[in-house]
Amino acid sequence: MAIIEVKDLHFSYEENIEALKGVSFSIEKGSYTTILGHNGSGKSTIAKLIAGLLEAKSGEIYIDGQKLSIDTIADIRKKLGIVFQNPDNQFIASSVREDIAFGLENYCVDPLKMDDIIDKYAGLVGMKENLDKEPSNLSGGQKQRVAIAGILAMHPSIIIFDEATSMLDPTGKEEIKKIIYDLHGDDKRTILSITHDIEEALKSDYIIVMNEGKVYKCGKPHEIFSDTKGLRDIGLDIPFTYKVKEALEKEGIKIPYTDTIEELAEVLWSNLKA
Amino acid sequence: MDKIVFGKYIPLDTPIHALDPRAKILAMLVVLVAIFLPAGWLGYLFIGIAIGIVIILAKIKFKVILRAFKPMMFMMIFLLVINILSVKEGTVLVDFDIFGHDFTIYADAIFDTLYIIVRLLLMIMITTVLTMTTKPLDLTLGIEYLLTPFKVIHVPAHEIAMMISIALRFIPTIIEETMRIMNAQKSRGVDFEEGKLSEKISAIVSLIVPLFSVSLQRADELANAMEARGYAPDGKRTRYRRLKYAFRDIVLLGGAIAILVMMIILAFVI
Numbered sequence: 209m210a211i212i213e214v215k216d217l218h219f220s221y222e223e224n225i226e227a228l229k230g231v232s233f234s235i236e237k238g239s240y241t242t243i244l245g246h247n248g249s250g251k252s253t254i255a256k257l258i259a260g261l262l263e264a265k266s267g268e269i270y271i272d273g274q275k276l277s278i279d280t281i282a283d284i285r286k287k288l289g290i291v292f293q294n295p296d297n298q299f300i301a302s303s304v305r306e307d308i309a310f311g312l313e314n315y316c317v318d319p320l321k322m323d324d325i326i327d328k329y330a331g332l333v334g335m336k337e338n339l340d341k342e343p344s345n346l347s348g349g350q351k352q353r354v355a356i357a358g359i360l361a362m363h364p365s366i367i368i369f370d371e372a373t374s375m376l377d378p379t380g381k382e383e384i385k386k387i388i389y390d391l392h393g394d395d396k397r398t399i400l401s402i403t404h405d406i407e408e409a410l411k412s413d414y415i416i417v418m419n420e421g422k423v424y425k426c427g428k429p430h431e432i433f434s435d436t437k438g439l440r441d442i443g444l445d446i447p448f449t450y451k452v453k454e455a456l457e458k459e460g461i462k463i464p465y466t467d468t469i470e471e472l473a474e475v476l477w478s479n480l481k482a
Numbered sequence: 483m484d485k486i487v488f489g490k491y492i493p494l495d496t497p498i499h500a501l502d503p504r505a506k507i508l509a510m511l512v513v514l515v516a517i518f519l520p521a522g523w524l525g526y527l528f529i530g531i532a533i534g535i536v537i538i539l540a541k542i543k544f545k546v547i548l549r550a551f552k553p554m555m556f557m558m559i560f561l562l563v564i565n566i567l568s569v570k571e572g573t574v575l576v577d578f579d580i581f582g583h584d585f586t587i588y589a590d591a592i593f594d595t596l597y598i599i600v601r602l603l604l605m606i607m608i609t610t611v612l613t614m615t616t617k618p619l620d621l622t623l624g625i626e627y628l629l630t631p632f633k634v635i636h637v638p639a640h641e642i643a644m645m646i647s648i649a650l651r652f653i654p655t656i657i658e659e660t661m662r663i664m665n666a667q668k669s670r671g672v673d674f675e676e677g678k679l680s681e682k683i684s685a686i687v688s689l690i691v692p693l694f695s696v697s698l699q700r701a702d703e704l705a706n707a708m709e710a711r712g713y714a715p716d717g718k719r720t721r722y723r724r725l726k727y728a729f730r731d732i733v734l735l736g737g738a739i740a741i742l743v744m745m746i747i748l749a750f751v752i
Contacts, residue, residue: 302619311711359711
């Protein structure tokens with residue numbers, strides 16, 4: 209069942225320059241979907257349109273069967289949360305505790321219940337020890353974890369990550385990616401991740417490749433990354449394991465598709481033994 | 483940045499820190515009114531002692547308070563010069579000749595300046611104590627609570643408090659951003675310290691333009707993040723932090739009102 213449906217979406221930041229040129233796709237409930245594309249391909253615009261932060265020129269967006277409009281935006285926002293790129297610009301309050309409470313206050317949650325909710329979700333992202341810390345005393349990865357806790361506290365069924373790891377150091381990136389995988393694996397939430405990270409995309413259920421404001425290709429990771437030429441033509445990289453397979457094939461050695469270095473090593477070792 | 487004292491919260495566990503921010507703001511306003519009453523030196527001595535007791539109870543070192551006076555030094559000297567040049571009443575203290583011009587300093591000029599300076603210092607002391615003993619968030623929460631009754635005359639209490647809270651939250655971020663831009667411009671050869679006035683102005687412009695651009699972008703992203711988390715300025719909200727008056731707050735307010743009454747007596751009755 210599709211939880212997000214985007215139909216023939218058009219959007220322009222400036223007149224006569226279309227950022228989105230008739231984008232259509234659907235995302236299954238409980239799936240982990242990544243949107244890949246180079247800068248300016250329209251990835252983040254899609255995220256903002258789905259979250260109702262921008263208004264489309266034409267086209268329709270359905271969230272859980274409900275059409276996104278001015279009248280339904282408040283209801284729809286309760287169903288989805290969005291984690292943005294810059295960890296600093298989404299830390300609203302002066303402490304971790306208050307920041308997680310911000311969304312709860314907006315949804316009129318009983319203040320007496322807030323402490324328990326804050327503790328639960330801060331614990332889930334490993335920030336329980338830092339509840340009284342100010343944003344200036346937190347790393348980028350920690351701030352991003354607080355943003356995730358703030359969103360989880362509002363119980364959305366869909367979480368959008370808009371290049372949420374791109375401004376983080378390698379440790380921060382790994383921390384956030386692990387939380388994303390856990391949210392999908394354990395919580396069965398619908399995850400939509402807008403990313404440049406090919407390796408992250410490889411772990412998702414579906415990939416939507418954007419190019420010049422249009423959907424270039426949709427499909428499972430194998431289907432997407434097997435089109436190495438097409439991806440390179442639109443300026444995208446391909447995963448390391450696919451590059452190795454491609455290089456070996458040029459030498460006449462055929463190996464199956466693999467997603468991780470470990471799988472690749474195993475395949476190569478079996479080939480060597482054979 | 484560490485030298486900035488005014489407005490910097492010092493986290494300590496003292497009875498003054500534990501006071502309700504509304505009581506502290508109200509007490510400060512009452513004492514500020516008292517400071518403006520012409521109660522004479524005795525009155526100001528009394529207020530000074532009262533503030534001194536609060537500073538001791540708040541465990542704030544007097545040298546930290548003195549550091550808060552530093553930025554006001556220029557203003558005080560400027561006041562003295564203006565008063566020396568404009569006040570021509572009272573006993574003549576000094577009379578001398580500069581390049582053929584007769585120059586006289588009157589006692590009232592010095593007296594009036596000291597009077598204003600003492601008032602200024604007392605004001606700085608009390609506001610510094612307030613900001614040093616109250617978390618910025620508590621301060622804005624206190625302001626929001628105090629402004630709430632004015633909603634009936636359409637004062638946007640919540641919006642004002644939210645603006646102050648966000649401004650306070652982003653001060654360190656903007657300072658960090660300023661430093662980053664300054665360093666980037668320095669690496670391109672911009673000199674912020676040396677050079678002619680025109681060069682300095684051009685250096686400042688090279689700092690201000692990108693800083694404004696980045697800040698506006700930041701504001702846009704922050705607005706998106708707030709909206710995405712269900713924030714609507716005119717929407718109904720609950721409050722995570724709730725304030726409750728305690729007995730110690732009544733004692734503080736009582737003390738502030740007693741000071742005001744005493745100043746009124748000293749100014750208009752005795």
